[in-house]
Amino acid sequence: MTTPRDPALAPSEVFGIDALRIAETMLSPAGAAALAELQRTLDSAVRPLVNEAWETATMPPGIIGALAPLGLMAPDGMRPEEADSTLFSGLRNFVLARTDVSVATVYNAQSGLFRSTVRLGGSDEQIARWDPAIRDFSFTGAFALTEPEHGSDIAGGLATTATRTGDEWRISGRKRWIGGAGAADALAVFARSAEDGEVKCFMVPRDAAGVSLETITGKVSLRPMQNAEITLSDVRVPESARLQRIDSWRDVARIMGRLRSDVAWIAAGLQSGALDAAVRYVREREQFGRPLAGFQLIQEKLARMAGNVTASLAFVTRLSQLQDAGTFTDENSSLAKMWVALRARETAALGREIVGGNGILLEHDVARFFADAEAVYSYEGTHEVTSLIVGRGLTGVSAFT
Structure with a gap:
């Protein structure tokens, strides 16, 4: 005898793989309340905008306008150490x-990429000056590392240069795939010092003389997220604009190791959204005189999706516990990004299969998750690069060339 499923439950809640329920057990009441308020805001003010945003390849200002006032980088009532925990930020990304996924990516560009660069790379004075404004979005920024000719090989190939003359630096080079650059107040530009050959990072005003931006068009993934190609032509910034704790690629890698967990959480949340969308569809759609939800092949695909979501959420939750305890390694975050992003591809593809021909229509949501899974699979460390980091950790032998 079967028990009827409670129609009030979201599909992800059936197996306890709901982020809000995890927050209730693993965060303070203030943390759980902040995430519940986020979900209500997304449902009421953001979800109605996302399909048109995807169709037009624009990010409506109303989206960040709805999210910024929530103060999710320092929620009321939360202890600072909890608000800054990887677990809280991960659940927020989920x-x-x-x-x-574009909404998560544009928010994380500010709360994760840009803020982490300042907090991990800046001096105490720089953090005190910029971090409060980053938290409330009164000072926005973009993470400018990738270059047109250097993505996966950026560690050794970074070609943007910075030349120091007295207390001033002159920066020249190009950056590509820089998310949120067009709306940013400042660009965190990574450049190689002509003096010592080491990588530094500079806070460059977006409207500084010598900075030009061109929006990348024609994307089939993360369409509302505006990415730019940036040209820096003898851009001049003072020494005070250099983040004082970034003096080598090792310092950049330390930041990147932290950021990969953010992407792993996004990949897990993507899967949950795809599962919810697929279940909504099959409960409403009828074929051959019965709901699609009652077909064996449909249920098998849904079960695989649920398994992927459950395993992915367990994976990233454990990673965040290790990070917050200070015991994680680059191999931990690389493995999580590699594996969860791979599962995201599979889960989103299964959702699109389940919805059939209608799966390519925005109105059923799975199309967005299906296309966006491709971007998540590649950014912040490709599958191949993260695999080699894991392999190096397992064998003690580097396979990088």
Whole structure:
């Protein structure tokens, strides 16, 4: 005898793989309340905008306008150490990505990429000056590392240069795939010092003389997220604009190791959104005189999706516990990004299969998750690069060339 499924439950809740329920057990009441408020805001103010945003390849200002006032980088009532924990930020990314991956990515560009660069790379004085404004979005930024000719090989290939003359630096080079650059107040530009050959990072005003931006068009993934190609032509910034704790690629890698967990959480949230969308569809759609939900092949695909979501959420939750305890390694975050992003591809593809021909229509949501899984699979460390980091950790032998 079967028990009827409670229609009030989201599909992800059936197996306890709901981020809000995890927050209730692993965060303070203030942390859980902040994420619940985020979910309500996404449902009421953001979800109605995402399909048109995807269709037009624009990020409506109303999206960040709805999210910024929530103060999710320092929620009321939360202890600073909890608000800054990887677990809280991860659950926040999960909830955002479950609604839309571009929304999660644009928010994380500020809260993760840009803020982490300042907090991990800046001096105490720089952090005190910039971090409060980053938290409330009164000072926005973009993470400018990747270059047109250097993505996976950026560690050794970074070609943007910085030349120091007295207390001033002159920066020249190009950057590509820089998310949110067009709306940013400042660009965190990584450049190689002509003096010592080491990588530094500079806070460059977006409107500084010598900075030009061109929006990348024609994308089939993360369409609302505006990415730019940036040209820096003898851009001049003072020494005070250099982040004082970034003096080599090792320092950059330390930041990147932290950021990969953010992407792994986004990949997990993407899967939850795809599962929810697929279940909604099959419960409403009828074929051959019965709901699609009652077909064996449909249920088998849904079961695989649920398994992937469950395993992925367990994976990233454990990673965040290790990070917050200070015991994680680059291999931990690389393995999580590699594996969860791979599962995201499979889960989103299964969702699109389940919805059939209608799976390519925005109105059923799975199309967005299906296309966006491709971007998540590649950014912040490709599958191949993260695999080699894991392999090096397992064998003690580097396979990088």
